[in-house]
Amino acid sequence: MRGEKHDRNLSFPASFGGRGYAPLESRVRIVGGGLTGILAAFQAHCMGARDIELYERLDRLGGIAQPDIVDGREMREGCIYFGPEGDPIRTLLEEHGAEFADFENRFGSVSTGADGLTYLDDFGGPSLPAKDIALTAPEGETLGDRLASYSGEIAEPLERYVRWHTGCEADDLHESAALPMAINRVFPAGAPLETLAEAKRSDDLANEVFGIPRKLWGYTSNARASLPVGGFDRLFAQCREALAKIGVRVHDSHFATAKRMLGEECAQDIVVWAASPIPLFKPLGIAAPRGPVRKFATYTFSAHWSGPVPFYVQNFTARGSVFRVYVYKSAGSVLLTAECVEKCDEAALKREIHTLLEGFDGALSIGPQLHQSFKPRWLFHSLGTITRLKELRDALAAHRGNRFVTGAWETYAKGEKFVEVQNDLQNALLAPVAVNAP
Ligand SMILES: Cc1cc2nc3c(=O)[nH]c(=O)nc-3n(C[C@H](O)[C@H](O)[C@H](O)COP(=O)(O)OP(=O)(O)OC[C@H]3O[C@@H](n4cnc5c(N)ncnc54)[C@H](O)[C@@H]3O)c2cc1C
Secondary structure, three states, X not given: OOOOOOOOOOXXXXXXXXXXOOOEEEEEXXXXXXXHHHHHHHHHHHOOEEEEEEEOOOOOOEHHHOOEEEOOEEEOOOOOOEOOOOOHHHHHHHHOOOOEEEEEOEEEEEEEEOOEXXXXXXXXXXXXXXXXXXXXXXXXXXXXHHHHOOOHHHHHHHHHHHHHHHOOOHHHOEHHHHOOOOOOOEEEOOOOHHHHHHHHHHOHHHHHXXXXXXXXXXXXXXXXXXXXXXXHHHHHXXXXXXXXXXXXXXXXXXXOOHHHHHOHXXXXXXXXXXXXXXXXXXXXXOOOOOOOOOEEXXXXXXXXXXXXXXXXXXXXXXXXXXXXXXXXXXXXXXXXXXXXXXXXXXXXXXXXXXXXXXXXXXXXXXXXXXXEEEEEOXXXXXXXXXXXXXXXXXXXXXXXXXXXXXXXXXXXXXXXXXXXXXXXXXXXXXXXXXXXXX
16 A cells, blocks of 8 residues: 555545545554544545554444443443534545434433422523623633633532532633533523523623523524434444445554554654543653543433433433433334433432433333443543643644644544544645645
8 A cells, every 4th residue: 555656636525625635655543443533534535645544442443432232222321413414524424334314403401490490491501590691701711710700690500510510620620621511501591581692692702601592592503413323333333344445454452552653663654643642641751631530420221201312401400410311212222321420329310310301391211221331531621631731732743743643632522523633634644745846
């Protein structure tokens, strides 16, 4: 493969705007076979790279999005969705043979209202009985700074929620933790709707930090979403076939070391590090950050639910153990996953799930438990982690220029990761062409 000549008139898929990239001789080494690494391989190929290696430490691709399989059914540990038709990630995967089915995106939230629990349909954030929607611009980058921009009647319950969910104070986390905790938009239910709508229309900060349930506001941007036909396991099997077809060499059960990727052997190659960056710190002489590491427990049950499927409900009450319930279908069965801030007893867990779903349209019965796990998640960064990651990026840039692509480590949402890696890959792959151009 190496040094092979390529046709410069390759056709490029719509997801890259039909632009052509020169086929390149550089070897691209991708560390991590999660969604980011798989997409990076397809992206690099689209841009013209033809010598691509992908290393995955486990014996299967998919990373965090790949569920365990029990009796042919997927034990999903969270609700990872794709966008409707036209979503760039979905388009790129479809161009490589994956199939997706759209569904009506239904979800809800449970919060503490003035008189007990508030169940809110089609709103995935907290609803608080607050009237005061005055905001002050955040003074710093912590989640505490972000929350302090709200009035006290909004900030205080959110601070309690952060403590319950992560075990940390909001001041100890970076503000980006708002998104994985789903507190990036709050509905102040006591404020007049028209005043709130006007604030969102006229003020960027208000638009960013307040939300209005879509039935009250007619805003329908996330009304539809999609999931891979046949599930995530089939999606990643299709990706593996597609990678082989375009000549990407997948090395699974292969732990790529930082020492090797930063060493002489790979010095001329483009490296995409789409995995945890922690092993990169030591070789570059930077102290690794000690992030807030909190383990979350996940339990999956078989279930009957007469309401919409898929469906998820976020719990913002800061009480009990469950922070999200997700009802979905796999291999013809309805399953229910409860994501919890701590391990919990099965009977208490089932009672809590019933309470969280009883305010929504649908009758629930919960069957036997099929699966459980207890794992940390790399989703909540401290300010110190973000600072250290920047130091790491600077050191990598000094050491390798733009040929070391850092896999969008800070970002939670896969759409943002996709764009960041695409831009950095483009810089890395196009640079040699620019240098050689007459
Ligand atoms: C519960 C949950 C729900 C989510 N829901 C959504 C959602 O709805 N929408 C959304 O946009 N995002 C969501 N996300 C985030 C989204 O899942 C991630 O952005 C995406 O799946 C992460 O993919 P990744 O490849 O970056 O990381 P990972 O999936 O973590 O993949 C990293 C891979 O690298 C491998 N690896 C690590 N070190 C090495 C090494 N040294 N050598 C070789 N291999 C290595 C790992 O085994 C792993 O397979 C969710 C995340 C979680 C945890």
